Amino acid sequence: MQVNIVINGQEVTEEIEPRMLLVHFIRDQAGLTGTHWGCDTSNCGTCVVLIDGEPVKSCTTLAAMTSGHQVTTVEGMEVDGVLDPVQEGFMQCHGLQCGFCTPGMMLTARALLDQNPDPSEHEIREAISGQICRCTGYSSIVRSIRWAAENGTPVSLEGASS
Amino acid sequence: MTAVEETPAEEGERPIGYGRLLRKEDPRLIRGMGNFVDDIQLPGMLHLAILRSPVAHARIANIDTSAAQAHPKVVAVITGADLAEQGLAWMPTLSNDVQSVLATDKVRFQHQEVAFVVAEDRYSARDALELIDVEYDMLPVISDVRSALDADAPVIRDDLEGKADNHIFDWETGDEASTNEVFERADVVVSEEIIYPRVHPAPMETCACVAQVERVSGQLTLWSTTQAPHAHRTVYALVAGLPEHKIRIIAPDIGGGFGGKVPIYPGYVCAIVASLVIGKPVKWTEDRTENLVSTGFARDYIMKGEIAATSDGKILAVRTNVLADHGAFNGVASPIKYPAGFFGVFTGSYDLEAAHCKMTAVYTNKAPGGVAYACSFRITEAVYLIERIVDCLAFELDMDPAELRLKNFIKPEQFPYETKTGWVYDSGDYEPAMRKAMDMAGYAQLREEQAEKRERGELMGIGISFFTEAVGAGPRKDMDILGLGMADGCELRVHPTGKAIVRLSVKTQGQGHETTFAQIVAEELGIPPEDIDVIHGDTDNTPFGLGTYGSRSTPVSGAAAALVARKVRDKAQIIASGMLEASVADLEWVKGSFHVAGDPSKSVTIQDIAMRAHGAGDLPDGIEGGLEAQICYNPTNLTYPFGAYICVVDIDPATAEVKVRRFIAVDDCGTQINPMIIEGQVHGGLADGVGMALMEMIAFDEDGNCLSASLMDYLIPTSLECPDWETGHTVTPSPHHPIGAKGIGESATVGSPPAVVNAVVDALKPFGIRHADMPLTPSRVWETMQGNHTAPI
Numbered sequence: 011m012q013v014n015i016v017i018n019g020q021e022v023t024e025e026i027e028p029r030m031l032l033v034h035f036i037r038d039q040a041g042l043t044g045t046h047w048g049c050d051t052s053n054c055g056t057c058v059v060l061i062d063g064e065p066v067k068s069c070t071t072l073a074a075m076t077s078g079h080q081v082t083t084v085e086g087m088e089v090d091g092v093l094d095p096v097q098e099g100f101m102q103c104h105g106l107q108c109g110f111c112t113p114g115m116m117l118t119a120r121a122l123l124d125q126n127p128d129p130s131e132h133e134i135r136e137a138i139s140g141q142i143c144r145c146t147g148y149s150s151i152v153r154s155i156r157w158a159a160e161n162g163t164p165v166s167l168e169g170a171s172s
Numbered sequence: 173m174t175a176v177e178e179t180p181a182e183e184g185e186r187p188i189g190y191g192r193l194l195r196k197e198d199p200r201l202i203r204g205m206g207n208f209v210d211d212i213q214l215p216g217m218l219h220l221a222i223l224r225s226p227v228a229h230a231r232i233a234n235i236d237t238s239a240a241q242a243h244p245k246v247v248a249v250i251t252g253a254d255l256a257e258q259g260l261a262w263m264p265t266l267s268n269d270v271q272s273v274l275a276t277d278k279v280r281f282q283h284q285e286v287a288f289v290v291a292e293d294r295y296s297a298r299d300a301l302e303l304i305d306v307e308y309d310m311l312p313v314i315s316d317v318r319s320a321l322d323a324d325a326p327v328i329r330d331d332l333e334g335k336a337d338n339h340i341f342d343w344e345t346g347d348e349a350s351t352n353e354v355f356e357r358a359d360v361v362v363s364e365e366i367i368y369p370r371v372h373p374a375p376m377e378t379c380a381c382v383a384q385v386e387r388v389s390g391q392l393t394l395w396s397t398t399q400a401p402h403a404h405r406t407v408y409a410l411v412a413g414l415p416e417h418k419i420r421i422i423a424p425d426i427g428g429g430f431g432g433k434v435p436i437y438p439g440y441v442c443a444i445v446a447s448l449v450i451g452k453p454v455k456w457t458e459d460r461t462e463n464l465v466s467t468g469f470a471r472d473y474i475m476k477g478e479i480a481a482t483s484d485g486k487i488l489a490v491r492t493n494v495l496a497d498h499g500a501f502n503g504v505a506s507p508i509k510y511p512a513g514f515f516g517v518f519t520g521s522y523d524l525e526a527a528h529c530k531m532t533a534v535y536t537n538k539a540p541g542g543v544a545y546a547c548s549f550r551i552t553e554a555v556y557l558i559e560r561i562v563d564c565l566a567f568e569l570d571m572d573p574a575e576l577r578l579k580n581f582i583k584p585e586q587f588p589y590e591t592k593t594g595w596v597y598d599s600g601d602y603e604p605a606m607r608k609a610m611d612m613a614g615y616a617q618l619r620e621e622q623a624e625k626r627e628r629g630e631l632m633g634i635g636i637s638f639f640t641e642a643v644g645a646g647p648r649k650d651m652d653i654l655g656l657g658m659a660d661g662c663e664l665r666v667h668p669t670g671k672a673i674v675r676l677s678v679k680t681q682g683q684g685h686e687t688t689f690a691q692i693v694a695e696e697l698g699i700p701p702e703d704i705d706v707i708h709g710d711t712d713n714t715p716f717g718l719g720t721y722g723s724r725s726t727p728v729s730g731a732a733a734a735l736v737a738r739k740v741r742d743k744a745q746i747i748a749s750g751m752l753e754a755s756v757a758d759l760e761w762v763k764g765s766f767h768v769a770g771d772p773s774k775s776v777t778i779q780d781i782a783m784r785a786h787g788a789g790d791l792p793d794g795i796e797g798g799l800e801a802q803i804c805y806n807p808t809n810l811t812y813p814f815g816a817y818i819c820v821v822d823i824d825p826a827t828a829e830v831k832v833r834r835f836i837a838v839d840d841c842g843t844q845i846n847p848m849i850i851e852g853q854v855h856g857g858l859a860d861g862v863g864m865a866l867m868e869m870i871a872f873d874e875d876g877n878c879l880s881a882s883l884m885d886y887l888i889p890t891s892l893e894c895p896d897w898e899t900g901h902t903v904t905p906s907p908h909h910p911i912g913a914k915g916i917g918e919s920a921t922v923g924s925p926p927a928v929v930n931a932v933v934d935a936l937k938p939f940g941i942r943h944a945d946m947p948l949t950p951s952r953v954w955e956t957m958q959g960n961h962t963a964p965i
Binding site for chain 2: 150
């Protein structure tokens with residue numbers, strides 16, 4: 011079947027098997043390998059992308075379900091050479107070590123800040139609680155997101171990428 | 173980003189230069205531009221999937237691959253019999269055992285590798301697995317390790333000639349007679365069976381590789397999730413008979429390792445064989461279930477611990493008897509003379525009169541492995557044993573566990589301290605670390621709060637753990653893996669314009685080597701860290717060394733980096749003497765330049781010297797051009813980081829749910845290189861500890877079925893189970909490391925589980941509870957509260 015997905019503002023049209031998962035579409039068809047795969051069961055969240063601005067686990071989403079929608083991956087966070095404050099925050103506050111869960115964490119953070127520009131520590135912990143990081147113990151991720159809240163101007167990814 | 177900005181250190185950190193430098197790794201990773209193994213796409217690349225056994229112990233009666241072969245997108249289907257024809261059905265483990273690549277005679281654990289399919293895409297490869305028909309003749313299963321040595325137990329390893337039981341080894345350390353003598357005269361003896369269940373490192377990135385064999389040259393390039401690329405290269409040369417100079421291992425970005433990416437797994441060998449046979453690049457990426465059920469597990473020790481003391485709390489001796497479950501193949505990755513890893517440091521941080529350990533290791537019908545999950549070669553088990561049994565003693569003596577520890581610490585003047593099991597602790601100053609943790613926690617106030625809460629029937633617990641680690645394996649006369657000495661090389665090349673490249677034998681999996689090793693060289697050579705690039709994870713482009721695990725990168729390779737920089741500096745000094753027309757002895761080094769003693773105006777920078785070293789002018793007699801050096805560092809001893817941890821928990825009396833309210837960690841890893849990265853290493857390990865203590869366990873049923881085969885069943889802490897960690901430090905440099913650093917990668921994983929368990933048990937003191945085994949899930953805590961605590965295995 012044919013799907014047409016707008017990824018980071020770029021239309022991607024491909025013939026695919028109906029069963030193809032969105033994470034594989036993004037990685038193998040669109041060639042955007044910043045979105046990672048970690049568990050198959052929606053537990054780890056390393057595959058999180060934004061679909062129409064909402065964080066979604068792309069390992070349990072069919073690419074076909076996303077046809078006609080806007081997908082944002084980590085590659086779409088930096089706009090015109092300017093990092094998203096969330097990306098800057100993760101660097102400043104040591105919010106990543108191996109970097110494998112990082113793209114999903116940052117996209118969830120972006121969605122959170124779009125909804126709630128000044129989240130409390132607990133609200134941040136709630137927001138990222140569907141995702142696993144094995145390296146950081148989460149404190150520095152929480153600090154990174156607070157850094158973005160305090161230092162960043164909210165950026166509308168959809169507006170910037172269209 | 174301002175990766176080069178020098179951030180002032182916080183008071184007391186005493187780091188080497190540049191301190192809290194932002195990481196060089198981050199700009200690519202936060203843009204999604206890392207390069208992990210599964211990201212690699214090569215022209216014509218095929219995909220490999222592995223068929224695994226659904227049962228734990230069975231003879232393979234027949235395998236029919238015809239339907240899979242007929243699948244239009246399948247290129248090859250390979251079974252154990254096919255590999256046996258090439259002599260590749262078995263491979264050595266890192267413990268001198270053998271493990272099957274694909275089963276030939278029988279399967280010995282559930283999910284063991286039976287066959288593989290190579291297909292044009294990853295979905296078709298998986299589809300074809302369903303088309304392979306295997307007939308199994310079931311055999312009795314050893315799932316309970318306690319029955320492995322029963323006289324009527326089925327023999328799992330009948331592939332080993334003459335093997336008539338499931339025994340692997342007996343191991344002993346310390347002195348039995350003197351320990352028994354101390355136990356006989358002690359006022360108090362406390363015994364407890366303490367279990368460290370099987371857990372799994374479960375890095376976010378599973379194992380994967382891409383194998384590419386060039387048909388004409390025979391060159392194998394393997395992109396692989398490995399923590400030890402050079403050691404792997406040698407093992408592949410031995411397994412596959414490929415000449416070692418024709419093997420190149422590339423470990424690109426690695427999504428966490430924690431020890432799970434030290435062993436060689438059958439999947440890697442299968443991909444190499446497939447590429448060799450088919451002549452195209454082949455990718456294998458395991459799924460999460462495969463990762464949890466077949467790759468390196470950790471722990472699985474049943475420890476009978478005993479502690480002897482005087483009635484006023486002077487600890488005299490410790491002894492233990494351990495039953496170790498190694499699974500179906502002995503795949504432990506430990507220095508070969510240390511079959512139980514460094515478990516011998518179970519005497520902990522205390523000055524004892526005697527100690528003794530006896531251990532028996534056995535085969536069971538479970539996945540092989542044994543050393544993974546940031547354990548520092550079994551020190552997790554050792555620290556858990558001593559820190560749990562010390563708390564049991566405090567319970568019996570009705571003594572405060574902090575006071576008991578303070579009373580028994582090895583004193584600073586006793587270092588270097590040789591333990592009763594023969595380990596020479598290099599340096600330590602334990603009491604200040606313990607006092608600092610108690611101050612940070614507000615220990616006295618916490619005890620008051622606990623007393624008040626107990627009056628009201630609320631369950632609050634305070635748990636303490638004080639650990640000493642032994643890391644940085646190791647002196648090559650004592651430590652090797654498959655005959656490869658545990659030394660590490662480092663190469664440093666300063667270019668004409670004064671920029672430098674440092675090449676490491678170790679490999680980061682998130683620890684930040686690209687940053688910290690640049691900092692070490694920057695400190696020694698005065699070249700700013702932004703001018704130093706770190707090359708690692710490529711056997712063709714780095715010197716030989718044994719890799720990153722057991723917290724050995726800083727103690728071994730970090731030492732190599734400092735010393736290679738000093739070697740370059742020594743040469744630079746000779747060149748500078750020519751440039752300044754002064755004798756070498758008259759030159760003084762001030763970070764980044766040499767000047768003539770007494771005349772600072774006559775000076776040359778390291779950059780000036782680098783240009784001269786490569787330039788047209790004459791160099792002093794006997795000095796070759798260029799400014800580079802290489803060394804191979806052989807550590808003289810291990811390093812011994814330590815720390816004091818305090819955990820505060822609240823237990824809901826109605827649901828038995830444990831909530832970690834606070835966690836205070838004071839670590840001493842000697843000289844600090846980058847305090848920001850150190851804090852990150854500690855944070856991650858603390859989360860591991862909460863996970864193991866409260867939720868993580870790889871469980872099996874009586875038929876050997878793995879019950880923890882997904883992240884729905886193998887629970888890992890999320891942001892909601894972890895508190896905001898409170899960290900602190902003391903600094904006691906290692907006397908034998910060139911910059912005094914000790915390593916920090918695994919300290920918190922080693923030190924934190926007993927703190928959490930001790931806190932939970934402390935909370936349950938009103939129920940008369942002295943011990944409860946991990947994982948302390950609500951159901952297990954509830955049963956314990958009802959007096960029905962059962963062993964997890």
